[in-house]
Amino acid sequence: MFKWVVFGMNHETAPLEVRERLALSADEVRRVLQRAEQTPALDSAAVLSTCNRTEMVAIVSSRGGVPQDLLALLSAVRPEVERIPASSWYLHRAEAAVRHLFRVSAGLDSMLVGEPQILGQVKEAYQLYCEMCQPHPVFNKLFHLAFRCGKRVRTETRLGEGAVSVAYAAVELAMKIVGSLAQKTALLIGAGETGELVARHLIDKQIGRLLLCNRTAERAERLAQRLKGQVLPFEALERALEEADVVLCCAESPTRLLTREQLSKVLPRRSSPALFLIDLGVPRNCEPECGRWENVFLYDLDDLKRLAELNLARRREEIPKAETIVEEMIGEFALWHRSLQAEPTIRQLTQRVEAIRAGEVEKHRKRFEGEHWDDLDALTRGIIGKILHSPLEKLKECDGKTSHGMARLEATRELFGLDEPEHPEQDDSARNAQ
Amino acid sequence: MDWVIRFLNILLPVLYVSCLFLYGFLFVHAGAWQGRRCRLLLRSTLGIHLLYLALVALACGRLPMTNLYEALSFLAFAIAAVYAYLEQRVKDESAGVFILAFVFLFQILSSAFVTHESHLSPMLQGWGFALHVVLALLSYAALAISAVFSAMYLMLYYEIKRHRFGLIYSRLPSLDVLGTLCYQGARVGFVLLTLAIFSGVVWSHQVLSVAWYKDAKGIVALVTWLVYGVLLVLKSRWRWHGLRVAYFSLAGFAVILFSLMVVNLFLTGFHGFS
Numbered sequence: 001m002f003k004w005v006v007f008g009m010n011h012e013t014a015p016l017e018v019r020e021r022l023a024l025s026a027d028e029v030r031r032v033l034q035r036a037e038q039t040p041a042l043d044s045a046a047v048l049s050t051c052n053r054t055e056m057v058a059i060v061s062s063r064g065g066v067p068q069d070l071l072a073l074l075s076a077v078r079p080e081v082e083r084i085p086a087s088s089w090y091l092h093r094a095e096a097a098v099r100h101l102f103r104v105s106a107g108l109d110s111m112l113v114g115e116p117q118i119l120g121q122v123k124e125a126y127q128l129y130c131e132m133c134q135p136h137p138v139f140n141k142l143f144h145l146a147f148r149c150g151k152r153v154r155t156e157t158r159l160g161e162g163a164v165s166v167a168y169a170a171v172e173l174a175m176k177i178v179g180s181l182a183q184k185t186a187l188l189i190g191a192g193e194t195g196e197l198v199a200r201h202l203i204d205k206q207i208g209r210l211l212l213c214n215r216t217a218e219r220a221e222r223l224a225q226r227l228k229g230q231v232l233p234f235e236a237l238e239r240a241l242e243e244a245d246v247v248l249c250c251a252e253s254p255t256r257l258l259t260r261e262q263l264s265k266v267l268p269r270r271s272s273p274a275l276f277l278i279d280l281g282v283p284r285n286c287e288p289e290c291g292r293w294e295n296v297f298l299y300d301l302d303d304l305k306r307l308a309e310l311n312l313a314r315r316r317e318e319i320p321k322a323e324t325i326v327e328e329m330i331g332e333f334a335l336w337h338r339s340l341q342a343e344p345t346i347r348q349l350t351q352r353v354e355a356i357r358a359g360e361v362e363k364h365r366k367r368f369e370g371e372h373w374d375d376l377d378a379l380t381r382g383i384i385g386k387i388l389h390s391p392l393e394k395l396k397e398c399d400g401k402t403s404h405g406m407a408r409l410e411a412t413r414e415l416f417g418l419d420e421p422e423h424p425e426q427d428d429s430a431r432n433a434q
Numbered sequence: 435m436d437w438v439i440r441f442l443n444i445l446l447p448v449l450y451v452s453c454l455f456l457y458g459f460l461f462v463h464a465g466a467w468q469g470r471r472c473r474l475l476l477r478s479t480l481g482i483h484l485l486y487l488a489l490v491a492l493a494c495g496r497l498p499m500t501n502l503y504e505a506l507s508f509l510a511f512a513i514a515a516v517y518a519y520l521e522q523r524v525k526d527e528s529a530g531v532f533i534l535a536f537v538f539l540f541q542i543l544s545s546a547f548v549t550h551e552s553h554l555s556p557m558l559q560g561w562g563f564a565l566h567v568v569l570a571l572l573s574y575a576a577l578a579i580s581a582v583f584s585a586m587y588l589m590l591y592y593e594i595k596r597h598r599f600g601l602i603y604s605r606l607p608s609l610d611v612l613g614t615l616c617y618q619g620a621r622v623g624f625v626l627l628t629l630a631i632f633s634g635v636v637w638s639h640q641v642l643s644v645a646w647y648k649d650a651k652g653i654v655a656l657v658t659w660l661v662y663g664v665l666l667v668l669k670s671r672w673r674w675h676g677l678r679v680a681y682f683s684l685a686g687f688a689v690i691l692f693s694l695m696v697v698n699l700f701l702t703g704f705h706g707f708s
Contacts, residue, residue, distance in 0.1 A: 034571050162604065176603070177594060179610025273611060274676035291595075295675050375610050 008055020013087040024049040033132035044136040046129035053334040105150035114159035149329040160319040162311030169308040185209040190251025249285035260289040370385035374431035442486040449479040450538040457530035512575035540657035562637035573626030580619025581687030584680035587612040613676040624662040654693040661686040
């Protein structure tokens with residue numbers, strides 16, 4: 001019988017210094033997969049390696065030694081693996097392994113629950129597997145259900161909604177106020193680290209233009225080179241405020257850089273409808289009264305932290321819904337796997353063919369005299385029996401334990417549409433015939 | 435055909451209230467997949483409403499908007515249809531619950547009190563009258579939608595201003611989008627209203643030989659036109675932005691509601707066609 005396992009480590013079992021030693025590049029993953037193909041104890045293996053996890057999804061034969069074989073594969077490309085304590089690793093088998101993979105795809109196992117990148121990373125892991133190995137039917141089904149699970153969780157729940165870090169929360173708010181950032185201008189005052197991080201997120205969201213204003217021109221120039229922004233002298237701050245839609249204040253200044261009076265001069269000259277001030281400075285760079293102007297929205301670090309925490313709490317509320325979807329998908333996988341045993345396939349095939357035969361006989365019975373009806377039944381049964389004899393014999397040889405046998409069973413199910421609902425007319429005819 | 439019209443007249447408010455509940459549920463709870471159900475139900479309801487209007491037109495041999503309650507039903511249809519179009523364009527269903535509240539209100543009033551008179555005064559037969567009424571109702575639909583987006587804009591504006599991150603914050607589209615939809619609705623509505631007033635003035639002069647300013651409804655229509663006209667001028671010349679535009683649009687719609695309800699029911703003039 002197939003045994004599928006998940007073996008690896010993640011942010012919950014291993015600290016960053018351990019995880020970073022095991023973060024594999026695409027080439028290293030290819031080398032692991034190449035070696036996995038030559039390992040007799042493994043039928044198939046895929047590797048998922050991100051900054052928060054490195055794990056192997058594998059189908060092992062009963063002879064295989066888990067986890068020694070899997071550890072050996074990883075240590076072949078990263079010898080330091082052997083020095084990692086055993087407590088950092090986890091091993092999930094059978095249904096627990098399927099559940100783990102589905103939870104990972106759904107973002108339920110991520111450090112920031114619901115983060116969207118992981119589904120793409122699982123897809124990349126599967127692509128690398130397909131590139132390097134002969135795809136195994138169980139793996140195909142398992143990964144495709146994992147993708148569907150991830151997609152369903154994202155569309156049917158709000159697990160991925162709302163920014164859960166201060167920097168993303170600032171960008172989310174900016175987009176809630178000024179809409180698409182493509183035609184908008186951001187102004188970065190100061191050269192603080194958080195400000196730079198928020199500016200990078202704004203660039204990721206295709207901000208139209210980035211202006212930089214700092215008392216020390218050299219620091220602004222260096223930052224502008226990194227962020228591909230435009231430097232303005234500090235004296236031109238008011239002019240920059242006239243053009244900006246989003247203002248990031250992150251200067252280390254003992255006095256306020258933006259005051260209510262300053263804004264009272266700037267606001268009548270502005271053409272943009274709204275001004276979003278993000279005050280990331282400690283002490284704060286903006287006078288709190290700035291936010292009292294019409295169409296001016298002022299947020300400081302504490303406000304953004306509160307928003308991020310609120311979003312995280314909302315995501316956690318969605319976890320039960322997401323777990324229900326994961327369980328449904330596990331059920332679907334179990335159903336599919338059970339259907340790949342020889343006995344139910346043979347039974348369904350004979351029932352399906354008999355239903356068709358009975359339906360057709362019933363439809364045409366009136367064309368024959370009553371005394372010939374038994375002969376008609378016997379004749380059609382004989383034809384069906386002869387046609388099915390060889391395929392059924394071949395199917396009986398499949399035990400659903402080898403990939404060849406599974407492929408044959410799966411092909412049969414697909415060819416005869418055994419996983420599709422039966423035609424209602426045929427059902428009725430079969431019932432009438434009985 | 436009569437019993438079909440009577441049945442649809444009862445069915446329509448039921449369908450719109452179902453849409454309202456479904457959109458409300460989507461607003462509070464569900465994810466994107468629920469949106470498909472909402473869209474499907476709204477479009478089906480619009481199809482049935484169109485059938486109802488067509489049957490009334492066939493049965494009576496005239497446009498189904500020659501009295502207040504028929505006009506309310508057509509207005510409900512026009513608002514829902516314009517919203518369905520906008521929803522498709524903006525890919526956002528969050529406004530549905532607010533818009534459909536108005537649609538349901540108009541339709542239930544219509545269904546409760548409507549009578550379909552086959553007899554129509556000869557002066558109301560003709561393209562001039564039809565054009566005037568259709569333009570006026572379409573302009574009301576666009577201005578109603580503008581008002582709903584204004585209300586949504588104000589709710590979100592104050593939610594963000596007060597640093598609150600509740601349901602309104604998480605479900606509504608950006609202030610920028612709401613402001614744009616509010617302004618565009620007002621602009622389209624103003625153009626249609628201008629055409630409606632112009633066609634009405636010409637038609638009343640030719641057919642009734644009555645000056646429009648002797649009619650209460652005509653005067654209120656002019657006030658509405660002035661409110662929206664001032665709004666558009668202030669927006670383009672004085673750089674008025676979201677907040678003030680939203681308040682102005684709501685004020686304009688209050689005048690329209692006054693015109694539809696109070697003027698039609700309690701004041702007399704040649705718009706009372708009886």
